[in-house]
Amino acid sequence: MSFNNVFGGIGRALSHPGYRLLWWSNGINTIGRWIFKVSMGWITWEMTGSTAWLGIVAFADTFPMVIMTILAGVWADRIGYLRLMQYSQLVLVIGGFVTAILAIVGALNVELIVLLCVIVGSAEAMTIPARMSFVHSLVPRSDLSAAIALNSTTYNVARFLGPAIFGILIQFINLSFIILISAFMFLVFYIALFFHMNDEIANSRDKKNRVLSDLIDGFRYAFSNSGIFFLLFLLCVTAILIRPYIELVPGIADQVFNMGAEGVSIILSSTGLGATVGGLLLARHGKVNGLTSIFTWSLLISAVAMVLFLFSQNIWISSIFIALVGMTIVAGSITSQTLIQNTASDELRARIISITAVLSWGLPAVGAAIMGWIAEFIGLTITLLIGSILTGILWIWAHKKQKKQSIILEK
Secondary structure, rough: OOOOOOOOHHHHHHOOOHHHHHHHHHHHHHHHHHHHHHHHHHHHHHOOOOOHHHHHHHHHHHHHHHHHHHHHHHHHHOOOOOHHHHHHHHHHHHHHHHHHHHHHHHOOHHHHHHHHHHHHHHHHHHHHHHHHHHHHHHHOOOHHHHHHHHHHHHHHHHHHHHHHHHHOOOOOHHHHHHHHHEEEEHHHHHHHHHOOOOOOOOOOOOOOOOHHHHHHHHHHHHOOOOHHHHHHHHHHHHHHHHHHHHOOOHHHHHHOOOOOOOHHHHHHHHHHHHHHHHHHHHHHHOOOOOOHHHHHHHHHHHHHHHHHHOOOOOOOHHHHHHHHHHHHHHHHHHHHHHHHHHHOHHHHOHHHHHHHHHHHHHHHHHHHHHHHHHHHHHHHHHHHHHHHHHHHHHHHHHHHHHHHHHHHHHO
């Protein structure tokens, strides 16, 4: 299946009412989810001032996705995509409101934050495979690739817009009420799900639990296809070395720039702006040709921009560099997802996407935990600098392999 005309079909995908409802309501939910994530990091920093605890909270919030995403595929086959989303989203809504209430009454402590992050992260993980698969019920096959591309772009932009919105809100309102706002954003998606009651088509998949064997087949295919392996390897490394900075922003604002909420606001807003621009530019690109080159160069640009961000003495100049980091991370994510979907065989595409999702969601949590722990001993600046240098070294290898792999990935 060719993805050359994917972006030209976005208007057709949005012309389907069911998909349009899922798209905008889930977009609100995703922005709320990232507001919640950053809120948990900020309140943890206020309580502990520890980069190690920042990493632990990020790990607790995100790592459940690795396990629960796999289990969700089995349960979705048994109870249906829509019902699984409704049950899981209800847990997410309850978790959001409980966290907000505890914050308002001053009853939150760091141990409770870790527990609530595990619950909320697990609930979100349960919705993701069902949400991705549910798209097949909402658009015809001819518009499916465009709908998938739009979902990917929306997610990648939302994961930076959420922190940017948090950075603005924290300047004006109490953190407890920001968490409450995120809970209401979860509620919007939960309510919207009940307007899809007539949209779900019968699930014809084999009800037997073959998740493990399917996953093994997917990994075998990924390792045997040099193009897909090239992308997954680079995604894994950068997920650990560069992407975790988002979870560590409260510490960066304090330790690197000697600023509090204002520093967080500037860094996250700049990141969100860069991510939005990156997503829009790629949508304008609208073709597969050249995406491997964009993906590879995004590694070097993000590494150089991170170094310049860390050593600039002016927060406003640094905001330009961190915007560039946000732009390149989104560019790398969207290009890799598009290339993987373009390259993977029809019968294995879903499995490769699942593997990509598990790696993309799980490894930044691992990276945040590792970086947070290391930063306790050598400081955040040196820790992030080491990650950037290693990413730059990795780019040298990737650049040499790029031309050969592009033949496989862009055919």
